[in-house]
Structures are given as C-alpha cells and as structure tokens.
Amino acid sequence: MSEIRNIAIIAHVDHGKTTLVDKILHQCNLFRENQATGELILDNNDLERERGITILAKNVSVQYKGTKINIIDTPGHADFGGEVERVMNMADGVILLVDAFEGPMPQTRFVLQKAISAGKKAILVINKVDKPNCRPEEVHDSVFDLFFNLDATEDQLNFPTVYGSSKQGWMGPDYKTPTADVTHLLDVIIANIPTAPKREGTLQIQITSLDYSSFIGRIAVGRIFRGIIKENMPVSVVKRDGKIQKSRIKELFVFEGLGKMKVSEAETGDICAFTGIEGFEIGDTVADFENPEGMPTMHIDEPTMSMLFTINNSPFFGKDGKYVTSRHLRDRLYKELEKNLAMRIEETNSPDSYLVFGRGILHLSVLIETMRREGYELQLGQPQVIVKEIDGKKCEPIEVLTVDVPQESSSKVIDLVTQRKGNLLIMEPKGDLTHIEFEIPSRGIIGLRNNVLTATAGEAIMAHRFKAYEPWKGHIPSRIAGVLISKDKGAAVAYSIDKLQDRGKFFIEAGEEIYPGMIIGEHIRPDDLVVNICTEKQLTNMRASGTDDKMRIVPKINFSLEEAMEYIQEDEYVELTPKSIRMRKTILNENDRKRVSKSVSA
Ligand SMILES: Nc1nc2c(ncn2[C@@H]2O[C@H](COP(=O)(O)OP(=O)(O)OP(=O)(O)O)[C@@H](O)[C@H]2O)c(=O)[nH]1
Numbered sequence: 001m002s003e004i005r006n007i008a009i010i011a012h013v014d015h016g017k018t019t020l021v022d023k024i025l026h027q028c029n030l031f032r033e034n035q036a037t038g039e040l041i042l043d044n045n046d047l048e049r050e051r052g053i054t055i056l057a058k059n060v061s062v063q064y065k066g067t068k069i070n071i072i073d074t075p076g077h078a079d080f081g082g083e084v085e086r087v088m089n090m091a092d093g094v095i096l097l098v099d100a101f102e103g104p105m106p107q108t109r110f111v112l113q114k115a116i117s118a119g120k121k122a123i124l125v126i127n128k129v130d131k132p133n134c135r136p137e138e139v140h141d142s143v144f145d146l147f148f149n150l151d152a153t154e155d156q157l158n159f160p161t162v163y164g165s166s167k168q169g170w171m172g173p174d175y176k177t178p179t180a181d182v183t184h185l186l187d188v189i190i191a192n193i194p195t196a197p198k199r200e201g202t203l204q205i206q207i208t209s210l211d212y213s214s215f216i217g218r219i220a221v222g223r224i225f226r227g228i229i230k231e232n233m234p235v236s237v238v239k240r241d242g243k244i245q246k247s248r249i250k251e252l253f254v255f256e257g258l259g260k261m262k263v264s265e266a267e268t269g270d271i272c273a274f275t276g277i278e279g280f281e282i283g284d285t286v287a288d289f290e291n292p293e294g295m296p297t298m299h300i301d302e303p304t305m306s307m308l309f310t311i312n313n314s315p316f317f318g319k320d321g322k323y324v325t326s327r328h329l330r331d332r333l334y335k336e337l338e339k340n341l342a343m344r345i346e347e348t349n350s351p352d353s354y355l356v357f358g359r360g361i362l363h364l365s366v367l368i369e370t371m372r373r374e375g376y377e378l379q380l381g382q383p384q385v386i387v388k389e390i391d392g393k394k395c396e397p398i399e400v401l402t403v404d405v406p407q408e409s410s411s412k413v414i415d416l417v418t419q420r421k422g423n424l425l426i427m428e429p430k431g432d433l434t435h436i437e438f439e440i441p442s443r444g445i446i447g448l449r450n451n452v453l454t455a456t457a458g459e460a461i462m463a464h465r466f467k468a469y470e471p472w473k474g475h476i477p478s479r480i481a482g483v484l485i486s487k488d489k490g491a492a493v494a495y496s497i498d499k500l501q502d503r504g505k506f507f508i509e510a511g512e513e514i515y516p517g518m519i520i521g522e523h524i525r526p527d528d529l530v531v532n533i534c535t536e537k538q539l540t541n542m543r544a545s546g547t548d549d550k551m552r553i554v555p556k557i558n559f560s561l562e563e564a565m566e567y568i569q570e571d572e573y574v575e576l577t578p579k580s581i582r583m584r585k586t587i588l589n590e591n592d593r594k595r596v597s598k599s600v601s602a
C-alpha cells in the first residue's frame with residue numbers, strides 16, 4: 001500500500017485556496033485535455049459559484065510520485081470557521097495560504113491558531129505574487145511574527161515557505177522567478193508533512209464531516225485513525241455521551257480526484273466516506289463491534305446569532321412561491337438540520353414561526369437564498385446576537401474587526417465604528433492603504449458594512465472574527481435614518497416618487513407593486529414617514545404636462561439579501577419570495593403601529 005499524506009488548506013477568505021487545489025488537481029492529470037476547466041470546479045454548488053466563495057469543506061485526492069495526497073479545501077469566511085477547525089482533525093499538516101498583498105487577516109490568525117494548538121506542521125504559501133503592489137517579504141515576516149505570537153513550537157516555527165500564483169498556476173522557492181507549474185509545492189508537501197501513521201489494532205474512525213446525496217442521504221466522512229474498515233462490516237458506534245449503538249457499514253468509499261471511489265476496504269491513515277450508520281452525529285466514533293473504544297470528543301461550534309423565520313403573510317403572499325405554508329417551512333427547516341451542522345431550530349409559541357440559530361449573517365443567508373431558489377416564500381426578523389450570562393453578568397460576543405482603507409477615509413471609518421462601541425486597537429500603513437483594527441460587539445457589526453462602504457465610496461476591505469464573550473457594552477445606536485412607508489396598495493407612480501425625492505432615497509421604482517406598511521425608501525430624518533406614491537398626476541392640470549420631461553428620478557437603491565437582513569430593525573421584516581426581496585413593517589396598519597409604539601413607550 002502506498003504512503004498517504006493528509007493536508008488541509010487554510011486561509012482567510014479569498015486568498016486563493018480553491019484556485020490552488022484546482023491547479024493541483026490539474027497538475028496531477030485529472031482532467032482530460034478537452035475538458036473545460038474554466039471555472040473553479042471544486043466550488044460546485046450554485047451559490048458557491050455565484051459568490052465565488054467556498055461554503056463547505058471538500059475532500060479531494062491526488063497521486064504524486066507514488067504517494068497519495070488527500071487534500072481538504074476549507075472555507076475562508078469567518079462564519080464557517082468551526083468547519084475548518086473540525087476538518088483539520090483529518091489532516092497531519094496544513095498549507096497556510098496568505099495573500100502577498102493583504103498579508104495575515106483575522107481569519108488567517110484564527111485558523112493558524114487552531115492548527116498550531118492542534119500540533120500541526122504548516123507550510124506557508126504566499127500566494128498572488130503576480131499582483132502588482134504585492135509585498136511578499138513583508139508578508140513573510142508578519143506571518144512569522146504571527147506564528148511566534150501564537151506560541152508555535154520550535155519545530156512549527158521552522159516552516160517552509162513557498163511563493164507563487166495559484167491563478168497563473170505556479171509555485172516556487174522564489175517569488176521573483178516564476179516556475180512552470182505547482183510541482184515545487186507538492187515536493188515540499190512530501191518532504192515536510194509527516195506520513196499518515198499506520199496504527200494497528202481495532203477500528204477507530206471519528207466522524208468529522210458529512211457529505212450529502214439526494215439519493216443516499218447523509219454520508220459520514222472521517223479519517224481512519226486505527227485499523228481497517230471494510231464494506232458490510234459490523235461496527236459499534238460510540239456516541240458523544242458514551243452510549244454504544246450496534247450498526248453496520250454499508251458502502252465504503254475513498255477519495256480519488258474530485259470524486260469518491262467505491263472500495264471494499266480502506267486502511268489506517270486514509271480518509272474515507274461510508275453509509276449505513278443510522279442517525280450518526282459529528283464526533284461519533286465508529287469502532288470495533290466487540291470492543292468499541294471511543295475517541296476524545298470534538299469541539300462543535302455553538303451558534304452566535306438567531307433570526308425569526310416566519311411564513312409570508314404580506315398582502316402579496318403566494319404570488320410567486322410554490323411553498324408558502326407553515327408546514328412547508330417547518331419541514332424544510334428540519335430537513336436542513338440533517339446536514340447543516342452549525343444550525344439549530346427553536347419552536348416559538350406560534351406554529352408559523354421558528355427561531356433559527358446560526359453562525360452569522362452569511363451562514364443564514366446561504367440557507368435563505370437556497371430556499372428562495374427552491375420556491376419558498378418566507379419572512380425574516382431582525383438578526384439577534386446570542387447573549388449569555390457568565391458569572392452572573394450579561395455578556396455578548398465581541399469581535400476583532402479589521403478595515404483596510406485609503407488613508408483619506410480612515411477617520412470616517414473610525415467614527416462609524418466608535419459610534420457602535422468599537423475600540424481602536426491598531427492603526428498602521430499597509431501598502432497604499434491604512435490598516436485599522438478594532439474590538440467591537442457583534443451587534444455593532446450588523447449593518448456596519450453598508451455604512452462603511454458608503455462612507456468610503458466602496459473602497460474599504462472589512463473582515464471580522466469572533467473573539468470572546470465579554471460584558472454587555474450598553475446601548476448601540478441602531479439605524480440612524482427612519483424609513484419611508486407606503487400608505488397605499490398599487491403601482492408606484494413616477495410622478496409621486498419625483499415629488500418626494502427630497503424626503504429620502506427610494507428602494508422601489510415606478511411601476512413596482514407596493515402595499516400599505518411596505519418600506520419603500522429611507523427617510524432623510526430619523527423618524528419614519530408614511531407616504532402616498534400611488535397617485536397619478538391630475539390630467540386636468542394642463543400647464544404641468546411639460547414638466548414630465550424634466551423629471552429626474554434617482555435610480556432606486558437595490559439591496560442584496562444580506563444588506564436587507566442587516567438593514568431592518570426590530571419592528572420590521574424582510575419578505576422573501578423567489579422573485580423579490582421586500583422590507584416591511586411587522587405591523588402593516590399605520591394606526592395599529594402607533595397604538596403599539598405608544599403602549600411600548602408608556
Ligand atoms: N491575482 C491573483 N488572483 C488570484 C490568485 N489566486 C486566486 N486568485 C483570485 O482570488 C479570488 C479568490 O480565489 P478562491 O480560490 O476562490 O479563494 P478561496 O481562498 O478559495 O476563497 P474562499 O473559499 O471563499 O475562502 C478569485 O477571484 C481568484 O481568481 C493569484 O495567485 N493571483
């Protein structure tokens with residue numbers, strides 16, 4: 001049997017992990033010459049492709065110089081950090097990828113810290129050296145400092161460094177001299193990452209992640225820590241709580257190239273996937289039938305945020321969705337629990353509403369966007385961070401936030417962040433930009449991105465990462481502006497929008513159908529304003545007929561799903577259908593709203 005190397009690729013979001021894995025696959029000749037390989041083949045679900053981000057970790061495997069290399073591509077976005085930590089358990093070493101311009105970012109620090117404390121050996125890849133303003137040497141030094149600050153051992157500090165450009169498809173010892181391909185990196189992996197140890201004895205595999213197939217359902221994935229696994233083998237499953245469940249492996253696979261290959265047995269050190277275990281959970285150990293020994297339990301991420309999911313009860317419900325009832329919503333959410341590891345559901349006292357807990361805005365929005373595409377209609381409440389009581393004190397999640405921004409905009413960013421209880425930690429030059437670091441409550445980050453991008457004409461690069469729970473930081477001012485609310489039901493009229501342009505900015509355009517209580521724009525003042533924009537100009541007014549040509553309506557503001565999720569306040573919903581994203585007041589009727597707000601303030 002050949003030697004095996006198991007390696008995970010870890011990095012901050014967008015530093016080029018998936019591009020690199022694609023190039024490695026390519027190098028090892030997995031693609032026939034005529035196969036189109038334009039897009040990232042690994043990011044294979046629709047949302048991953050559209051957004052250009054990896055959402056789920058993926059296993060691939062290549063053969064190089066007689067060695068099998070299992071590679072785990074991981075997601076870089078902070079919401080999926082728990083996934084990275086977990087799948088790193090399957091590897092003996094990591095490739096830490098760092099962008100040659102950006103250098104170490106919050107998620108670089110987070111994943112490296114996990115790798116170091118798990119005792120993994122790392123290879124540093126400084127990627128994107130083709131970028132014109134890159135600074136590979138400085139970046140190398142700052143990564144070294146990072147290793148040092150994270151208490152790396154002497155051996156870990158001795159990491160090899162490889163430079164290159166995933167995009168151009170080369171990796172070499174020197175950034176000034178491009179090579180022809182990525183073989184240099186593969187050689188460095190073989191030379192530096194320990195061979196997967198072959199442990200003899202009875203079977204032990206800890207289920208570390210899962211694959212999902214619409215035919216077979218859930219497929220367990222894990223690394224064979226000890227022994228041999230065979231198809232149809234009777235096994236015992238040691239649950240997290242120590243209970244033992246008798247079971248049997250059905251089909252067994254190992255990873256090969258981009259896919260899985262069915263095998264009759266797999267040996268210690270390899271990563272495999274299997275079916276047959278009913279109702280398994282992440283962290284369960286699959287072990288010997290007679291003498292099962294569990295492995296130490298694995299840390300699983302707790303959710304940090306919750307949102308109310310409720311059926312669509314706006315006047316426009318059911319217009320373009322296929323699935324609109326509470327039964328549909330409930331079934332879909334519970335089905336998601338089977339594969340979405342960091343998600344939780346809590347019932348509310350209404351059968352129409354569920355509290356869904358997740359790891360952040362992106363984690364939840366991926367689910368919501370998927371549901372929309374499947375034909376669901378639903379409404380969402382304002383995202384809430386999870387508050388905990390620690391030693392009798394109310395505590396909330398605090399994050400480290402970094403913003404890289406042109407120097408002239410830095411003071412605006414600092415203003416915005418400090419208004420939301422952010423503390424400035426570091427401010428230093430980074431290439432042509434200014435690098436600023438803050439500590440800020442997660443609450444303060446919700447909605448911040450829109451404001452920062454507006455204040456910096458879209459030039460700021462923001463990233464944040466959970467740090468710890470700390471005592472509640474007090475009131476944070478929410479959205480500063482009030483909203484424009486529609487009074488009527490009907491189609492919006494250009495003439496009416498035009499007349500109200502000095503009152504704010506619109507989220508809708510002429511001809512769009514609106515309903516009473518729908519949020520149609522942002523008010524220039526802090527209070528909400530109910531307006532009528534469905535009235536046509538009086539045709540009898542002949543004198544004004546010429547003025548239509550002079551009408552200049554500012555284009556409407558289009559919100560993405562995440563922007564809408566971050567925009568709404570406590571008394572508002574985002575309404576989602578396969579075709580539209582609308583925002584509305586929870587209470588549509590103006591008089592009812594007034595009554596409720598009076599009784600709240602009383
Ligand atoms: N200039 C340049 N761009 C690169 C290089 N490698 C990747 N990119 C680009 O960077 C972007 C992100 O690349 P991905 O490979 O998707 O990054 P990732 O690390 O997998 O991102 P996540 O999975 O979302 O964390 C894409 O637009 C790539 O084309 C490189 O070496 N040079």
Ligand SMILES: [Mg+2]
Binds near residue numbers: 018019053054075076
């Ligand atoms: Mg990726």
